[in-house]
Amino acid sequence: MTTHDLIGHFPVDQDHLRRLHNRLERDAQASDLLDIAYRTVDSGLGPLLVAATPQGLLRVAFASEGHDLVLQNLSERISPRMLEAPTRLDPIARQLDEYFTGHRHSFDVELDWSLSHGFRRTVLGHLATDIAYGDTASYATLARLSGSPRAVRAVGTACATNPIPIVVPCHRVIRSDGTVGSYRGGPTAKRALLDLERDR
Amino acid sequence: MKVDQHVKLPFEAVVARHGATVLRVVRAVVGHADADDAWSDTFLAALKAYPQLPADANTEAWLVTIAHRKAIDITRAASRRAVPVADTPDSPARERADAHDLDLDAAVGALPPKQRQAVAYHYLAGLPYSEIAALLDSSVAAARRAAADGIATLRRTYPRIDNPRNHHDHA
Numbered sequence: 122m123t124t125h126d127l128i129g130h131f132p133v134d135q136d137h138l139r140r141l142h143n144r145l146e147r148d149a150q151a152s153d154l155l156d157i158a159y160r161t162v163d164s165g166l167g168p169l170l171v172a173a174t175p176q177g178l179l180r181v182a183f184a185s186e187g188h189d190l191v192l193q194n195l196s197e198r199i200s201p202r203m204l205e206a207p208t209r210l211d212p213i214a215r216q217l218d219e220y221f222t223g224h225r226h227s228f229d230v231e232l233d234w235s236l237s238h239g240f241r242r243t244v245l246g247h248l249a250t251d252i253a254y255g256d257t258a259s260y261a262t263l264a265r266l267s268g269s270p271r272a273v274r275a276v277g278t279a280c281a282t283n284p285i286p287i288v289v290p291c292h293r294v295i296r297s298d299g300t301v302g303s304y305r306g307g308p309t310a311k312r313a314l315l316d317l318e319r320d321r
Numbered sequence: 322m323k324v325d326q327h328v329k330l331p332f333e334a335v336v337a338r339h340g341a342t343v344l345r346v347v348r349a350v351v352g353h354a355d356a357d358d359a360w361s362d363t364f365l366a367a368l369k370a371y372p373q374l375p376a377d378a379n380t381e382a383w384l385v386t387i388a389h390r391k392a393i394d395i396t397r398a399a400s401r402r403a404v405p406v407a408d409t410p411d412s413p414a415r416e417r418a419d420a421h422d423l424d425l426d427a428a429v430g431a432l433p434p435k436q437r438q439a440v441a442y443h444y445l446a447g448l449p450y451s452e453i454a455a456l457l458d459s460s461v462a463a464a465r466r467a468a469a470d471g472i473a474t475l476r477r478t479y480p481r482i483d484n485p486r487n488h489h490d491h492a
Contacts, residue, residue, distance in 0.1 A: 127444040130425055130482060131345040138340050141360050145336065148365050155368075157331075196331040201371055203331040 146206040156200035158209035159192065165221045165317070166310045169287070171210050174199065177231030178213055180284050183306035199235060217287070223320065226254035228288045236284035243267050244279035245289050252293045255318045259297045281305060287314065329376040332368055339381050340364075342446055343388055349429050349441035350392045355399060362391040385446045389438065389456050396434075428479035435459070436471030443468045 149155040157179065159172035170182040170191055179199065182191040196203055207214070212230055219225035237245055247266045252258050258266075264276045280291040286305050292314040296302045304311035340360075347359035366387050374383060429437060435457055442448040442456065443464075454464040475482050 127440070127482070128345065130422065131348060131445060133341040133344050138344065141340065141344070141357060141364075142336060144357075144361050145364050145368075148361060149368055152365065152369070154365070159333075192331050192333075193328065196329065201329050201332055202368055204333050204336070204368075 142204075146204055146208065149202075149204060150206070150209070154202055155204055155206060155209070156202040157195055158204060158206035159195075160205060160207040160210045160214065161188065162210075162214045162217050164217060166306060166313060169217065171213055171217070172203075173209050173213070174233045174235070176233040176235075178285060178288060179233040179235060181286050181288055183286070183310065185307055186305065213288070220287070221317070223317065226318075230288070232285060232289070237279075237282075240267070240269065240272065240275055241279035241282065244276050245283055245285075245291070248280070248283075248291055248294065249289045252290060254290075257293050257295050257315065260294055260302070261297060263294050277302070290314075293318075327376050329374070332371050335367070335371070335380055335384075336364060339384050342381060343384055345445045346385060346441045347388055347392055348426075349445060350388070350438055351395050351399075352430050353426050355395050359388065359392050359395050362395070363388040366391065381446060382448055382452055385442055385448055386456060389442070392438075424481075425479055428475055431478065432471050432474060435467045436474070439464050439467035440471040440475070444472070 146155070146158075150158075153175075155175075157172050157174055159170060159180075161168045161170050163169075167184045168188075169184075170180070170186075170188040171178065172180040172182075172192075172195055180191065180195060182188060192203065213228070216225055216228050216230065220228070232249070234242055234245075244263060244267045247263060251266050252263075260273050260276045260280070261270070263280075264270050264273045267276065269275070276294075280294050281303055283289055283291040283305060286292065292304060292311045294302070295315075301308050301311045301315065343363055344356060344360050347363065348356040351359045363384065367384055370387075374380070429440070432440065438457060439453055442453045443450065448456075450461050450464045450468070453468070454461045457464055457467070459467070472482075
């Protein structure tokens, strides 16, 4: 009698495990134990990972960042109580769909800023409110808006480390010479978002 | 994902890795009817306690420990409700559409609790007898004997146990 023999007599059906997982999502949410819920959303820029706490949207990640690495990082920085639980992300998934089809120009979801602190948080806050759909601003302009006109380099860092790209529109910040500059999802993704918004 | 036993994984990965094993264990220990409740209670309690689990702990053994306690709670509640045990098989080799074997359920369910637990924890979860002894509050020798007696009984009451099945998943 080996371990494997008896295991073979207890088959487990993947649909059954999925149903149990759904129940765990509901129970965890009801018991206030679901610190981070996440799912992936298909988009014009490939699959996006979206993660939210009960406070709001915490993270949007491009496939190029490595979704498993992003999840591991959230687990260590925020909480390991994480489940793939789509329900909490339904509103942002719907709004991202609308955004990528050109039908939505601003996002209406609560944001959780836990991953941004200090000046970076200030910069991203201005970014979220001051630069409209279809517009662009230079890093220098955003530095001025953020109250530190000489902190252009720090503004660049804040944009490059934006934990909630697309929704917090760091893609609208470009170089003074008009080139797009760096982007968490890569310069091609940044260009694609700017083109999408120009076609409004 | 990088497999490093000293990095604490997101809880989702714990469910993905150990969900099937825990389901087998609770199915053997509390029976098919209560297995879903036992699984759910186990993973909800595990989610709650997970932040305190040391990163180098044996996650599966920890889950089996929780499942063991939850199964005891469920068995106690069930005996208070005085629900009769699963129906006895009337023909050999009955199987339901979901491929769980009613004869096996009945045979495992008929084992004394300690034998059932020792068999499940050793043969389904791969726990060493030292850890099973701690769970059952017995000596290592007694845990080993309980598993051996349980398997010996199953060979009598469920002879197909020595025929490998080939349509189980490998989750």
